[in-house]
Amino acid sequence: MRTVTVVGASLAGLYAARELRAQGFDGRLVVVGDEPHRPYDRPPLSKDFLTGRVDEDRLALTDAEDDTALGAEWLLGTGARALDPRERAVVLADGRTLPTDGVVIATGASARRLPGTAPTGVHTLRTLDDARALRAGLTRGARRVVVIGGGFVGAETAASCVALGHRVTVVEAAPLPLLPALGPALAAVCAALHRRGGAELITGTGVAALRGTPAVTGVELSDGRVLDADVVVVGIGAVPNTAWLAGSTLALRDGVLCDDGCVTALPQVVAVGDVARVGGVRSEHWTSATEQPRTAVANLLAGRTTRSARSLPYFWSDQYGSRIQFAGRRRDGDTVRITEGGLVDGAPGPDGLLALCERDGRTTAVLSVDRPRPFTRTRRALDRQEKEKESEIEIEKGSGSGDAARDGLRHPAGR
Amino acid sequence: MIPVCRLEDLPRGESARIGTTPPIAVFHTDDGELYAIDDTCTHQDASLSEGWLDGCLVECPLHAASFDLRTGLPTCLPARRAVRTHRVTVDDGVIHVHLVVREGTAA
Numbered sequence: 449m450r451t452v453t454v455v456g457a458s459l460a461g462l463y464a465a466r467e468l469r470a471q472g473f474d475g476r477l478v479v480v481g482d483e484p485h486r487p488y489d490r491p492p493l494s495k496d497f498l499t500g501r502v503d504e505d506r507l508a509l510t511d512a513e514d515d516t517a518l519g520a521e522w523l524l525g526t527g528a529r530a531l532d533p534r535e536r537a538v539v540l541a542d543g544r545t546l547p548t549d550g551v552v553i554a555t556g557a558s559a560r561r562l563p564g565t566a567p568t569g570v571h572t573l574r575t576l577d578d579a580r581a582l583r584a585g586l587t588r589g590a591r592r593v594v595v596i597g598g599g600f601v602g603a604e605t606a607a608s609c610v611a612l613g614h615r616v617t618v619v620e621a622a623p624l625p626l627l628p629a630l631g632p633a634l635a636a637v638c639a640a641l642h643r644r645g646g647a648e649l650i651t652g653t654g655v656a657a658l659r660g661t662p663a664v665t666g667v668e669l670s671d672g673r674v675l676d677a678d679v680v681v682v683g684i685g686a687v688p689n690t691a692w693l694a695g696s697t698l699a700l701r702d703g704v705l706c707d708d709g710c711v712t713a714l715p716q717v718v719a720v721g722d723v724a725r726v727g728g729v730r731s732e733h734w735t736s737a738t739e740q741p742r743t744a745v746a747n748l749l750a751g752r753t754t755r756s757a758r759s760l761p762y763f764w765s766d767q768y769g770s771r772i773q774f775a776g777r778r779r780d781g782d783t784v785r786i787t788e789g790g791l792v793d794g795a796p797g798p799d800g801l802l803a804l805c806e807r808d809g810r811t812t813a814v815l816s817v818d819r820p821r822p823f824t825r826t827r828r829a830l831d832r833q834e835k836e837k838e839s840e841i842e843i844e845k846g847s848g849s850g851d852a853a854r855d856g857l858r859h860p861a862g863r
Numbered sequence: 864m865i866p867v868c869r870l871e872d873l874p875r876g877e878s879a880r881i882g883t884t885p886p887i888a889v890f891h892t893d894d895g896e897l898y899a900i901d902d903t904c905t906h907q908d909a910s911l912s913e914g915w916l917d918g919c920l921v922e923c924p925l926h927a928a929s930f931d932l933r934t935g936l937p938t939c940l941p942a943r944r945a946v947r948t949h950r951v952t953v954d955d956g957v958i959h960v961h962l963v964v965r966e967g968t969a970a
Contacts, residue, residue, distance in 0.1 A: 463940075466940075489907075489941075491907070492907065496908070509941075511943065514943070734926070735926075738926075738940070738941065764925060771925075773924075773925075820909070820910070820913040820914075820924035820925070821913045821924065823924070824913075824914070824915050824922075824924050828915070
């Protein structure tokens with residue numbers, strides 16, 4: 449493999465580029481990014497960057513030394529328009545064609561928007577440019593802010609807006625924010641953080657329309673209520689950036705379909721990060737974006753799937769001065785038990801809390817609010833438990849009538 | 864020189880945080896060594912005193928960046944900058960931290 453093109457210059461793309469070098473690829477390495485910026489860290493955008501605690505220079509994921517070590521060609525400010533597997537080329541939006549032997553798809557996801565043209569004062573929060581615009585919109589005195597969507601981006605943005613002294617209302621269409629991720633009991637705990645933190649939370653109602661021209665003046669809810677607003681933040685999820693792959697042969701369904709090892713139907717094309725549906729699961733987590741590249745690159749360089757990228761899901765969120773951390777594979781119906789700390793009026797008490805999700809006497813997942821130490825302990829135990837289970841599965845697979853047995857390499861005792 | 868606590872009050876495998884500006888983390892490793900480093904991870908705001916201690920490495924509780932307690936140098940991403948290290952002594956059974964004045968690693 450002489451040339452590898454990484455399409456996407458954010459966290460997953462950068463980590464893939466680093467892994468290529470770390471795993472010995474010394475050919476031509478091209479990184480394509482549609483944003484004009486060098487790779488930057490997105491998690492602070494809704495938190496410390498929005499509140500002004502950190503500035504742009506602290507978001508950079510690389511420095512001059514890294515860049516030299518990486519030895520990559522950076523094509524920034526122009527996205528990819530197509531993947532042409534027959535010609536083995538990536539076609540850029542500006543018409544250039546990059547012949548390549550291997551491709552890492554790391555194009556991420558884009559903020560989902562409300563239909564129609566938005567008045568001014570309506571923001572999404574995904575990119576540095578989004579965050580710059582929102583930050584500017586929040587520095588013109590006390591504002592009435594409506595956040596549409598109570599997921600992590602919405603909740604963190606709401607908390608940052610409260611910290612900046614704005615009046616904040618969060619609107620969530622579901623009965624509780626974060627229900628699919630956390631389940632009802634833990635979602636209720638996190639929802640209570642809004643109230644404790646000083647924001648209003650309206651649940652179970654969608655948004656009918658945005659009011660105001662040219663600047664937004666309010667948000668009309670589907671139950672008829674109208675919330676006054678000077679600033680609106682739309683945090684209703686993200687859509688994987690796969691449009692550029694429409695003309696390729698790759699299977700697309702809410703992401704690029706890959707096997708457990710991030711490999712697509714084409715062995716010379718792998719996918720990582722928010723855009724990748726790895727073994728049926730697409731995760732928009734920082735941890736997936738930083739962990740998948742190691743496996744994906746190993747498989748790309750091997751020309752086939754030799755490793756699985758399955759790892760224990762982990763995510764965190766900082767809201768209203770509390771740090772939420774979650775790890776594991778929770779399923780509906782798991783019981784929830786608070787093992788440390790407790791609730792005060794439904795919200796985490798001053799000492800935070802540790803809650804375990806359990807099924808059949810085993811811990812399946814852990815949630816922590818401001819209890820990092822026992823959280824890490826439990827997360828590591830879960831990780832170990834999962835790895836042991838997987839090696840058991842491997843052993844079972846291996847002991848069947850597989851190739852090894854057929855080739856006479858295994859001679860079970862007693863035969 | 865900052866007194867931290869009596870040696871017997873910081874068992875092996877434990878850590879303590881001193882609320883100086885910036886805060887300092889003090890570790891007592893399983894091998895019985897004492898180390899002090901700046902408490903805040905150089906990647907993002909997280910307290911290393913609450914991290915996972917493994918030999919003379921501490922793993923950040925937020926993103927698993929790892930630092931060598933002896934040098935302050937990160938051993939893996941996402942951290943790229945070192946934390947400062949500070950000298951530790953035990954005087955009359957009390958752990959003391961001697962803050963470095965200059966920036967950079969005291970490796």
